[in-house]
Amino acid sequence: MHIIHKKGWEIPEREATPESVAFNRRAFIKASGLLGAGAIGAGWPKISLAATDPTASLYPAKRNEAFTLDRPLTPEQTASRYNNFYEFSLSKSAFMQAEALKTRPWTVKIDGLVEKPMELGIDDLIKAMPLEERLYRHRCVEAWSMTMPWTGFPLKKLVDYAKPLGSAKFVRFETFLDPKMAPGQRGFFPWPYVEALTMAEATNDLALMVTGAYGKPLANSFGAPLRLHTPWKYGFKSAKSIVKISFVEKRPETFWEASGPGEYGFWANVNPQVPHPRWSQASEEIIGTNDRKPTLLFNGYGEYVADLYKGLEKENLYI
Numbered sequence: 001m002h003i004i005h006k007k008g009w010e011i012p013e014r015e016a017t018p019e020s021v022a023f024n025r026r027a028f029i030k031a032s033g034l035l036g037a038g039a040i041g042a043g044w045p046k047i048s049l050a051a052t053d054p055t056a057s058l059y060p061a062k063r064n065e066a067f068t069l070d071r072p073l074t075p076e077q078t079a080s081r082y083n084n085f086y087e088f089s090l091s092k093s094a095f096m097q098a099e100a101l102k103t104r105p106w107t108v109k110i111d112g113l114v115e116k117p118m119e120l121g122i123d124d125l126i127k128a129m130p131l132e133e134r135l136y137r138h139r140c141v142e143a144w145s146m147t148m149p150w151t152g153f154p155l156k157k158l159v160d161y162a163k164p165l166g167s168a169k170f171v172r173f174e175t176f177l178d179p180k181m182a183p184g185q186r187g188f189f190p191w192p193y194v195e196a197l198t199m200a201e202a203t204n205d206l207a208l209m210v211t212g213a214y215g216k217p218l219a220n221s222f223g224a225p226l227r228l229h230t231p232w233k234y235g236f237k238s239a240k241s242i243v244k245i246s247f248v249e250k251r252p253e254t255f256w257e258a259s260g261p262g263e264y265g266f267w268a269n270v271n272p273q274v275p276h277p278r279w280s281q282a283s284e285e286i287i288g289t290n291d292r293k294p295t296l297l298f299n300g301y302g303e304y305v306a307d308l309y310k311g312l313e314k315e316n317l318y319i
């Protein structure tokens, strides 16, 4: 496929710094008339105020101490305002447009090769699952990284709950489709957003369904009310705002494979020695700092996941 539009990561880094986020914030407040109304507090910090969320009382969840970091946490205001969320914008300030994301009512469909397909209200699902907090590193294919305190439950628990049939080989995740709500979906991309994992990846200890961050329900920009995070893979594998989880036999075509097959493959495991066709993956910019660090194989999570890829040497496992 010939892609004629610009990808988010072709935007010069300058435009994607926290400084420009701060600038955009002022522009946004001005444009929305909030300054004049003297109501900045009412209009602006909604992304960090989740008190009205029906699951708010479940947070903060107990931290699982098994997952530790080699660097400080990214401040919440930095992490929740520097996002890839193409449904809303190709710019890192998608968090502003993502305020339009309506997260209730929200239903998650589980279908495909399962004993009994079902539809679950998001609040019932979250209450049925064991929430815990995990400190995870996040490595975007664009060569930047963050560290977040996610709250969520192991994807494995949801797989057990769904009772897949033996014939299921992949788990497919689909994001909402609503071009009225999400301006990016009016543009040229193979919507809705789709990601997928093998069953072995999905039932690995690390694969986390995320419902909250920083000790409260997920801010819209992080992909509320339910997103995936697979920290050993490039960030694009971690689908946001999921409405459907399907168990399938055939390997699904994913959003990024369909958009740029030569650049974003199915596996997308982090490997500093395998460059992206257009840039090096050897190191990463730590967002919110002036630091770069060397990138680690499997983003430092090899002890959990390296075994998953034995026998797959012929596949293009990295990018």
Ligand SMILES: Nc1nc2c(c(=O)[nH]1)N[C@H]1C(S)=C(S)[C@@H](COP(=O)(O)O)O[C@H]1N2
Binding pocket: 082, 083, 084, 085, 086, 087, 138, 139, 140, 141, 175, 193, 221, 222, 223, 234, 235, 236, 237, 238, 239, 240, 241
């Ligand atoms: N639905 C959807 N999910 C998505 C994306 C997206 O544009 N839409 N971007 C991906 C990419 S490229 C990254 S790096 C992460 C960003 O997650 P964050 O904004 O919480 O850091 O979300 C991933 N999941």
Ligand SMILES: [Mo]
Binding pocket: 084, 139, 140, 141, 142, 234, 235, 236
């Ligand atoms: Mo990414």
